Amino acid sequence: MNPEISGKFPPAKLAAMCAHFTAKSSTPWLIDSGATSHITNDISNIQSPTPYHGEDKVYIGDGKGLSIAHTGTSTLHTPASSFQLHNVLHVPHMKHSLLSAYQFIKDNDCSLTLDIHGSSVKDRFTGRTLLRGPVRGGFFPLQGSSSSKAPTSSTALVSSSTNVRIWHSRLGHPSSVIFRKVLSTNKVDVQGRSSPDFFCKDCALAKNHKLPFGTTQSASSTSLELLHCDVWGPSPVVSVSGYRYYLLIVDDYSKYSWYFPLKSKSAVFSTFVEFKSYVENTIGNKIKVVRSDSGGEFTSHQFQHFLKLHGILQQFSCPHTPEQNGCVERKPPFG
Structure with missing residues (x-):
């Protein structure tokens, strides 16, 4: 028991915190899909038993007929609910109490499921589970109290805020x-x-989708050693000149930024080719690495072939991980 969840432990004199049932628990009922009536060998399981004077008998697997002593009704009490048992036969020489599956679901308007994990009784309309039973040695017992009165309980509970x-x-x-x-x-x-x-x-x-990213330890030593690229758009408002997309390029060394307005994403390649010629001629260094996401404008055969032709290494950030290219991902397109 975790005291952080359940609160403080009660003192020893208040240790009786659960309901204690005074009724004697009866022997379990074995579910039988072949029985047409409920059968018990304990007359205390029957409410107001009526002596049976007929000639009918209960025939078991070896062909032997067992005499019926009494008939009546019963109620199977469980901690969650109670079930009515009609047409209950008292057969003193029966070794076990049998619960007729057909009679049970008919009396209580419920569903009964048997599988390798045990039995399950559910409300037929709401699907709520009313009772679960185990499977033991190939039998499906249902444990409960079948006395004529519902079990009384004395409860000692600890109440604290x-x-x-x-x-x-x-x-x-x-x-x-x-x-x-x-x-x-x-x-x-x-x-x-x-x-x-x-x-x-x-x-x-619990609501975090990923662990926080630490500060990067890598640093460029010269301009154009590493360029961060990203395409922003489509813009919700088209510019006067008809531009909807913007190519952002950030130099990792100087953090200098370039913005190029585009009318479509297909213009990224031609814009980058012109930018490469301009920036390398102006600064005097060669572009060595280009880092971007896996957008189609950067993964196209034309763009990748151009980078390989000029000896430029291309790096991609992992899917759904913009933090790996945060230098350009965090930068607002107009500021």
Whole structure:
């Protein structure tokens, strides 16, 4: 038990925190898809049993007929709900109590599923699970109390107010809107400050999609050693001259920037060719590395062939990782 989630441990004299059922738990019922009636060997499982004077018998696998002593109805009580059992036969010499699958789903208007993991009883209309049972040795037992009265319980619970952060953790870190609704609807006793609007470190960490990126350790030693390139657009407003896209180029060494307005992305290649001739002739250095994202304008055969022809290394940032080319990704297109 985690005290951060469940609150403080109660003292030893208040250790009885769970409901204690006083009714004696009966032997389990074995689900039988071939039985037409419920059969029990314990008469206490039947409410107001009626003596049976007929000649019908219950025939088992070896062909032997077992006499029926009483008939009646019963109720199978479980912690979650209760199930009605009609047409229950009391057969004293039966070794186990059998639960007729057909009669059970007919009496309770529910669905019953059997698989390798056990049995499952669900509400036929809502699909809510009402009862689950295990599988043991090829049998599907259902445990419950079949006494004529529902089991009584005596409960000793510890009631204490808990602060809002623990309630937030107990409820699975819901959003502030849902958390506020749960607190108000259920009148939860909250200790101290009851406002659900507080900073939760666990929620913030869970909503992060990636770890933060550290500061890069690489640095260029000369101009044009590394150029960061990116295309911004389409612009929501077309310029007077009809430009919708903008090619951004940033020199990693000097952080000097160039902006080139474009009418379409297809003009990126021709613009870069003209830029290369101009900047290399002006500065006197050669472009060595070009870094960009994997946009089609940079991955085209024409663009890549041009870079290889002039001995320029091309680098791509990883998909959905603009931080690797943040020098140009962070730069606003008009500032």
